[in-house]
Amino acid sequence: MLDVAVGSVENRQIGLVRKDCQEQGIVRIGAVADSYHAVKSHQSSSGVWCYDNFTEVGSNSTGLVKSDTHDREKNCIVWPINHYLGLNRHPKVIEASIEALKQFGTGCGTSAMSGGHSSLHKLAEKRLAAWLGKEAAILFPTGYSANVGAISALAKGPSCFILFDRECHASIIDGVKLSGAKFLPFKHNDPIDLARKLNKFASQYENVLVVVESVYSMTGEEACLREITELKERYDFLLFVDEAHSFGLHTERTLCTKFGLTDKVDFVMTTLSKSTASIGGVIATTNAFKTLLQVEANAYLFQAAIPPSDVAAIMAAMDVIEDTPELLSSLWSKVSYMRTKLTELGFDIGSGTSPIIPVFIRDSDTLLRMGQDMYDDGVFTTSVAYPVVKHSEVRFRFILNESHSYEQIDRTLAVLERLGKKYGVVAS
């Protein structure tokens, strides 16, 4: 048996190393790690490795972007951050967090179920329940663990069936797999395919859970929430909606509420790491389901609770959102400006409407080289490469934050226009 994946590291995709190893019969985990490291080292030395870039002084709309793996550093306009409202730098949010640190100390030291929550956590749960339009809310340490914990507890074992959108986030898919339930993905944002699958399978199971996102993180498209909730009139299922990319960005707080659908949704989930610029995940539901999750979701039972200073930051961010409605209108004006300009320049940005703006490149080699040039020109963003998406769908992802200025948007557009022409992505 071979010890490391053989062949040139030159054109190898880091996301395919495990598959290459399997094909070559490499099964020892140390050898798989060596194969990964060879590809990463090669990409680092040729300057195209961009996946552990970091900012010198934390998330912001601009900053010095560095890498552990090579010596480069560059002052960049920063686009991969999900702080849609830029609140991680808001003085009130920082002040509230410092005050809570002084009063409540740093970590909680244990899980919520064994006494790790404080009065702040309790206040936050009540306020989040109201924002999400439900009777009760349960706070998890992260959005990832909220999805894994809740979904695996709600659809336990083979008598349950889960249908989820094919493009759901990894935390949803991991929860689905951990549940031990039977499951099937349905075609992305396709209520007709969902209906077909409900029609075929729903009656065979005691419990059916349907999981979707309100806005999809790789494309910025809104889900067909109305059509999906209408299916509840014909089929018996519980509906779980992840609002990670819409929570706090509308005056109604969620898309479910904006469309008058919250009563038809059984579980409204959101992360607190995006618009509220902190960390944490929450599931809003009935009191009864909250109790079930408290007792059955291992991520709640066996994971240390979210620190009070982070809870204080969440609540201060909610205050700012309530007190400053112009933040939302300003964000949406910038979204509309950037989307319109990109389309006018000839870029394909898909059919989304949200502050997540994909710029489709559709060629893996161009993506790598253009990403490198973009960084050299002072624009830093995420390259969404194969196998996360198909070769024909590789793209850059720009996440617009209210803290991005029009000047930063214009400078980014100018770089994209120049490079788009250089690489033939748009017409010269």
Ligand SMILES: Cc1ncc(COP(=O)(O)O)c(C=O)c1O
């Ligand atoms: C749709 C969705 N759900 C859940 C999560 C996990 O949230 P967190 O990163 O705050 O743990 C993310 C993170 O990006 C997400 O995009």
